Amino acid sequence: xxxxxxxxxxxxxxxxxxxxxxxxxxxxxxxxxxxxxxxxxxxxxxxxxxxxxxxxxxxxxxxxxxxxxxxxxxxxxxxxxxxxxxxxxxxxxxxxxxxxxxxxxxxxxxxxxxxxxxxxxxxxxxxxxxxxxxxxxxxxxxxxxxxxxxxxxxxxxxxxxxxxxxxxxxxxxxxxxxxxxxxxxxxxxxxxxxxxxxxxxxxxxxxxxxxxxxx
Numbered sequence: 378x379x380x381x382x383x384x385x386x387x388x389x390x391x392x393x394x395x396x397x398x399x400x401x402x403x404x405x406x407x408x409x410x411x412x413x414x415x416x417x418x419x420x421x422x423x424x425x426x427x428x429x430x431x432x433x434x435x436x437x438x439x440x441x442x443x444x445x446x447x448x449x450x451x452x453x454x455x456x457x458x459x460x461x462x463x464x465x466x467x468x469x470x471x472x473x474x475x476x477x478x479x480x481x482x483x484x485x486x487x488x489x490x491x492x493x494x495x496x497x498x499x500x501x502x503x504x505x506x507x508x509x510x511x512x513x514x515x516x517x518x519x520x521x522x523x524x525x526x527x528x529x530x531x532x533x534x535x536x537x538x539x540x541x542x543x544x545x546x547x548x549x550x551x552x553x554x555x556x557x558x559x560x561x562x563x564x565x566x567x568x569x570x571x572x573x574x575x576x577x578x579x580x581x582x583x584x585x586x587x588x589x590x591x592x
Contacts, residue, residue, distance in 0.1 A: 472529030480581040487555035
């Protein structure tokens with residue numbers, strides 16, 4: 378009677394064996410977000426796709442919100458890098474151009490990473506206040522806008538207005554345009570999808586041009 382070959386267990390992903398379970402789960406969750414949106418993500422499904430046991434992820438991510446918060450933290454870091462690259466392309470002595478560059482970078486990142494933008498911007502999906510980095514990174518962006526506005530007003534390059542209000546309008550415009558683009562609203566306003574980014578640029582340029590003038 379022929380001997381049975383010994384049963385072999387399915388191989389786990391090397392990332393799990395090498396102590397990279399957290400990173401493997403985040404990478405898997407990011408792929409799920411990009412493919413089917415944040416609503417598709419569950420801890421158990423991320424575990425299955427990462428090739429680990431259903432209970433393994435819970436030492437790192439007890440809930441779906443915790444896993445999506447990790448995704449948001451990584452996305453925010455990439456978003457900050459996009460802003461830094463935009464800042465490096467304009468003259469620091471031109472505050473209006475710096476504001477325009479930031480607004481364009483905001484929209485560009487959202488257009489290229491729409492589902493990750495949804496994760497960052499939909500606070501009901503994540504634990505924003507409990508994250509050790511999300512609030513810090515968000516505050517860094519706000520501080521940058523505040524410094525640009527303060528510098529522009531001090532130079533006389535931007536109109537005299539409540540700086541906090543200018544910051545709020547700049548945020549509302551950047552976020553609103555990005556969200557409209559990601560949610561597919563632009564065609565309803567006569568802007569074809571291929572022209573979305575150019576339309577956002579024109580809107581940001583108009584805002585900055587109005588800021589340049591002291592009425």
